[in-house]
Amino acid sequence: MPLSLAGVTLTYPDGDGRVTALDGVSLEAERGTVTALVGPSGSGKSSLLAVAATLIRPDSGRVVVDGTDTAGAGRRELTTLRRRAIGMVFQQPNLLTSLTAREQLQAMAHLAGRGTRAARDRAEELLDAVGLSAQARRRPHQLSGGQRQRVNIARALMNDPTVLLVDEPTSALDHERGAAVVALLTELTRQRRTATLLVTHDHAQLASADRIAEVRDGRLLHGLSTATAAR
Numbered sequence: 080m081p082l083s084l085a086g087v088t089l090t091y092p093d094g095d096g097r098v099t100a101l102d103g104v105s106l107e108a109e110r111g112t113v114t115a116l117v118g119p120s121g122s123g124k125s126s127l128l129a130v131a132a133t134l135i136r137p138d139s140g141r142v143v144v145d146g147t148d149t150a151g152a153g154r155r156e157l158t159t160l161r162r163r164a165i166g167m168v169f170q171q172p173n174l175l176t177s178l179t180a181r182e183q184l185q186a187m188a189h190l191a192g193r194g195t196r197a198a199r200d201r202a203e204e205l206l207d208a209v210g211l212s213a214q215a216r217r218r219p220h221q222l223s224g225g226q227r228q229r230v231n232i233a234r235a236l237m238n239d240p241t242v243l244l245v246d247e248p249t250s251a252l253d254h255e256r257g258a259a260v261v262a263l264l265t266e267l268t269r270q271r272r273t274a275t276l277l278v279t280h281d282h283a284q285l286a287s288a289d290r291i292a293e294v295r296d297g298r299l300l301h302g303l304s305t306a307t308a309a310r
């Protein structure tokens with residue numbers, strides 16, 4: 080299983096006490112599928128992604144990424160696991176201002192210790208996949224918001240991740256561009272066989288998800304069919 084969470088509980092310090100962000104969450108994501116996470120503000124969606132990304136260790140429960148049980152892994156091992164197996168796309172693209180689109184992608188391969196020739200070829204292939212071959216030499220300020228987010232998606236796929244974690248990728252975009260970004264994410268999920276978790280507020284985007292999980296007060300409610308939830 081590319082990604083499996085079992086009985087995950089997470090609390091944060093809150094004054095003298097603790098606030099529970101995740102309360103016994105269990106979730107499995109298959110390769111080549113999009114699982115949409117929906118739920119009200121503060122329900123725990125970003126916390127769930129942060130735990131799946133191994134950026135936060137839960138108080139209890141198991142998180143297994145690409146066959147590695149993260150509980151037993153040290154910091155260095157987790158960093159390697161993240162670079163090898165996890166791609167992340169956040170609300171804001173967080174691109175490096177001085178690098179061209181292609182260099183943003185090549186930098187990821189460099190971090191993972193991959194050779195420059197192979198990285199260049201892969202960067203070009205991915206920029207083509209997201210429709211940005213002609214913009215490969217542009218820096219972020221020379222790209223539109225939608226184009227920046229597409230560079231961000233291509234960058235997240237650079238190391239061929241098993242798991243793709245996406246947190247409200249369209250919040251900075253208008254409806255039409257947002258829908259195009261989600262359609263692209265769905266297509267790439269199938270093509271590259273990633274297990275994709277997509278946090279979204281936009282119910283119109285749910286139609287393309289394979290599965291919808293609703294988060295309420297840190298708990299996961301499964302079983303919503305895509306058709307019902309998209310209505």
Ligand SMILES: Nc1ncnc2c1ncn2[C@@H]1O[C@H](COP(=O)(O)OP(=O)(O)OP(=O)(O)O)[C@@H](O)[C@H]1O
Nearest residue numbers: 091092098099100119120121122123124125126127
């Ligand atoms: N670093 C933190 N310290 C303390 N409490 C936190 C922290 N991060 C999140 N929380 C709390 O944990 C709960 C879950 O927050 P989380 O950000 O996961 O929700 P969310 O569903 O992603 O919300 P939104 O849709 O508004 O982004 C909330 O009660 C929030 O206030």
